[in-house]
Amino acid sequence: MNAARVPVLMYHRVGDVRDAREARYAISAANFTAHMRAVAHAGFRAIGIDAFVAWLQGGQSLPEGALLITFDDGFRGVRENAVPVLEQLAWPFTVFLVSDQIGGENAWMRGSDPEAGTYPLLDADEIHDMQQRGCSFxxxxxxxxxxxxxxxxxxxxxxxxxxxxxxxxxxxxxxxxAYPFGQVDERVEVASRNAGYTAAFATQPGFNRPDVDRFRIRRLDVFGTDSAAMLLRKIRLGSNDGSLGNMLGYRLRRVASRLPGMAR
Incomplete structure (x- = not known):
């Protein structure tokens, strides 16, 4: 059966976290491994980015449970801490690189937070190695x-x-x-098309169906504090709110919609 909707997961750094502030966009290696194992156990399977876009364009079918795994920025920790578990699962994945910072650090963070810690980014040799290990850059x-x-x-x-x-x-x-900070408007979208891109990823949460705007593809923001159970709820809800309360509310609305006189 062809998938009706496909979630896209958005990670950033995978590695140790210094404080609670960093935990929003960094996940420990152990928690990332728990995420991937839980996702696999629940019947989801990662697909490559080309297969995903081909599905959006109507040129390829995807199985139910397909999802796309992405990492923004190109942190070295992805190679050190995420690639081993993804290789074990034989899952493809995508990393969005900041081309002028290859082999450097995420120095752009200091623009908004002078006290923010910076971390090493992948260099050219590491990128070439990862190309051979299932990664699309x-x-x-x-x-x-x-x-x-x-x-x-x-x-x-x-x-x-x-x-x-x-x-x-x-x-x-x-x-x-992938738009930095998820920021996009009509002018940026047009410029992206004119620059030769086929599709672009934003940070608006939700499911992706074949009718989604190819230049505003939705992604689910995965936080370092998300448990595996929280991540599964996000995926099933198509929401950045994976709380038990949100899941309960969703189920109650589904039940209510089936009751006589409630579906209007």
């Missing part, structure tokens, strides 16, 4: 700037420059983009 722009705030020339440079640099590094066409 795509664009997260050149320098992780807030795209709607840029003028037209700077916007074009962020989008086209990253795509060209990464295509040369990877020796493969870069077709997909």
């Amino acid at each position: 795509q664009s997260h722009t050149r320098s992780h700037r807030r795209l709607p705030a840029l003028d037209d020339d700077a916007l074009r440079d962020e989008l086209r420059g990253s795509r060209e640099t990464l295509s040369e590094l990877l020796r493969a066409e870069v077709r997909y983009l």
Whole structure:
């Protein structure tokens, strides 16, 4: 049976967390492993990004339980802590790289939080190694700037420059983009199309069905504090709110919709 909807998971760094502030966008290796094992046990299976976009375009069917796993920014910890469990499961995954920061650190964080810790990003050799281990690399722009705030020339440079640099590094066409901070407006969407991207990923939660806007693909934000049970509820609800209360409310609404006189 062809999948009717496909969730996309959005992770960032996988590794040790210094404080509660970092836990929103960093998950420990042990918790990430628990996530993947729980997802597999529940009957979900990861697919590649090309298969996902082909499904959106109507050119390929996907099994029920298909999902896409993505990592923003390109942290080295993904290779060290996430790849082993993904290899065990034989699951493909996608990393969105900041092309001007390859081999550096996530220095863009200091722009919004001068006290934020920075962490190493993948270098070229590590990227090439991961290409052979089931990873698709795509664009997260050149320098992780807030795209709607840029003028037209700077916007074009962020989008086209990253795509060209990464295509040369990877020796493969870069077709997909993840907007930094999830920020996108109509002008950014048009510029992304003009830069040669086929599809782009935002941070709005929800399920993806074949009629989703190809340049505003939805993703579920996975936090480092999410338990495996919390993640499964997020996936089943298509929501960033994986609380028990939200799941209960959803089930009550489903029951009520089936009662005589309630479905209107």
